[in-house]
Amino acid sequence: MANGLISDSCCDYCEQSEELTGLRRVPLTIELGEERLRDDENLDIVALLKKIAACHVGVKTACPSPEDFADAMESQEGDAYVVTLSDKLSGSYASAQVGKTLCLERQQGKNVHIFNSLSAAAAQVAICLKINELLEQGKRFAEVVSETERFIHGITTLFVLEDLETLRKNGRLTQLQSVITGILKIKLVMCAEADGTIGMRGKAMSNGGALAKMVDLIRQKCADMSLLSRTLVITHCNCLERAEKVKQMILSVCPFQKAVICRASGISTVYASNGGIVVSF
Known part of the structure; x- marks a missing residue:
């Protein structure tokens, strides 16, 4: 169930399905003035909405560090598939690419692919569900990568x-x-x-x-x-x-x-x- 599957934390929570229970999320950071919030499963969304409404400065977000992504990749026993926010909306994709380099320096021969979702949120969930489906079908790494990239370019x-x-x-x-x-x-x-x-x-x-x-x-x-x-x-x-x-x-x-x-x-x-x-x- 979602073995080897990683995403940044813009991938939403699919609570109506158990297909992505093994998904590893790499948290972005939310910045409200001087306050920094880690976007993980413990974040209170209702409280966040109240903080955003009360914040008089622009809310900012920061992508995970390359080391954060590398750690997530290295935690997977086999192949690693990473899905990120669109590279036009965040630095997450670029950070994940650097993280891949760090990972492969320490775990040579490991298969890692970074998917630029070209989107965000629900689209990242759809992509993760597609990867999980392909893995359950027994597809090999190269097949998963090529079919998922094709799927991404057909997403609405x-x-x-x-x-x-x-x-x-x-x-x-x-x-x-x-x-x-x-x-x-x-x-x-x-x-x-x-x-x-x-x-x-x-x-x-x-x-x-x-x-x-x-x-x-x-x-x-x-x-x-x-x-x-x-x-x-x-x-x-x-x-x-x-x-x-x-x-x-x-x-x-x-x-x-x-x-x-x-x-x-x-x-x-x-x-x-x-x-x-x-x-x-």
């Missing part, structure tokens, strides 16, 4: 957030997107672009309208796809009821083989904010 990630303030403050939005969300208060349907940056797919006057538009975009995307072996992953930030509703809305028009709901990690919470929904498949 869409999200609707209640608040884009953190993304805006950290320069993750274009000037136009900042104006639309900050002044006009319009809700955006955002996406992970093919190059790992953040793009926009639609807009609405309300959260409900944006979610409905997102579901319709998913319906259009899935029209020519075989969903018999696809898993729908939905991450929610402190809004399980909304996630359940979105899940039913999507499944009513797209017959995914499986659908799982995840709770946001600390890093996902920082950027998705309270009430955020991220969907990946």
Whole structure:
């Protein structure tokens, strides 16, 4: 169960499934002024949301060190598969690459591959689930790497957030997107672009309208796809009821083989904010 599987801590918690119970998460750090919080399983998300709301300076995040990644790789008895945030959103991928070099200096001959998710959050869960599936099928290292890389380039990630303030403050939005969300208060349907940056797919006057538009975009995307072996992953930030509703809305028009709901990690919470929904498949 997820043997040899590693991710940075933006990979959300898939509590409805035991497939990733063996996943090793390498924590990023959340910086709120002078306070530093380690993004691990002990982080209180509700308390974090309150701290973010009360923080008068921009919330920042820091990727794990290369040594953190190297330690995680060396802890695996066999091959190691590492999934990171998009290299356009974080230094996590670059840090993991340096960590791989350190690991191989100490454990020569070990198979290690770093996957740039070109996305975040729910997409990282989807990628980890895919790797786990391939391992359970008995695929060899080279096969797992090639099939997973192909899977990554076919992933769709869409999200609707209640608040884009953190993304805006950290320069993750274009000037136009900042104006639309900050002044006009319009809700955006955002996406992970093919190059790992953040793009926009639609807009609405309300959260409900944006979610409905997102579901319709998913319906259009899935029209020519075989969903018999696809898993729908939905991450929610402190809004399980909304996630359940979105899940039913999507499944009513797209017959995914499986659908799982995840709770946001600390890093996902920082950027998705309270009430955020991220969907990946």
